[in-house]
Amino acid sequence: MGQEEIRKGPWTEQEDLQLVCFVGLFGDRRWDFIAKVSGLNRTGKSCRLRWVNYLHPGLKRGKMTPHEEQLVIELQSQWGNRWSRIARRLPGRTDNEIKNYWRTHMRKKAQERKRSISPSSSNCSSSSSNNHPVDSQPVGNTGKDIFHDAGGPNTTAMRGQKRVEEEEEKHCTLEQIWKDMALLDEDIILPINDVYKGQGDNFSYLSIVSPIWDYGSDALWCMNEEESKMPLPMCDQFPCFQESGREY
């Protein structure tokens, strides 16, 4: 009541600077603490989000590259809407960014499909024989489409099953999944290595790293042991960051 109101909405440059400063001092873990001591009238959550999605020095900005797009599509079809996990496979990209990209991507795709399959009718969208569940999502008939990221398992129900799922992954090798996918999706799985080569020498996500922070061992984009073993074709293109305790 007597307390200053918690700020919401867009961050100002000043707030950003303040946050960066305090994260530099105290690390990017104790968000509630940072929120308090920084004097920003923000919640810890809000601070964390701002840092993770916008201020983190390792963030790659700008358009998704073709191979990133490809990877998102592939991983989404494997894991469903596990955005944070997918994001770990894309150094410099955040779960939020990928989530947004996916929504955009699927909306486009749904519309294209709608157009190409049935230009005159709108009830064509849910073909049960569709290999890509997400493709079958109808586009809403209002400005805001009713879009459900349906690919993969039901993520809400899944949350309590993370452990189980991780265990499952140990037994269900991705090689198998990849083989299956390759059969299903030959048309979309590009020779990723070629795409990646296309980035040439210019592509270096490390080169965008701010020199201010030495965050190499504490990047957002790290994988746990199991993930790092996964034989995804892209993984060996990226060095695997390992998360570790941080001392500032």
Add this chain to the structure above:
DNA sequence: AACGAAATCAACCGCACCGGC
């Protein structure tokens, strides 16, 4: 140039998990 629609981005919300006490 103006306007509306569509796309994109940033941020919030609610829920679940985890670790400390």
Add this chain to the structure above:
DNA sequence: CGCCGGTGCGGTTGATTTCGT
């Protein structure tokens, strides 16, 4: 062993920007 606070994740919303007419 249960409670509680902090953190992380996925879903959703609203503001802004871009595009098409």
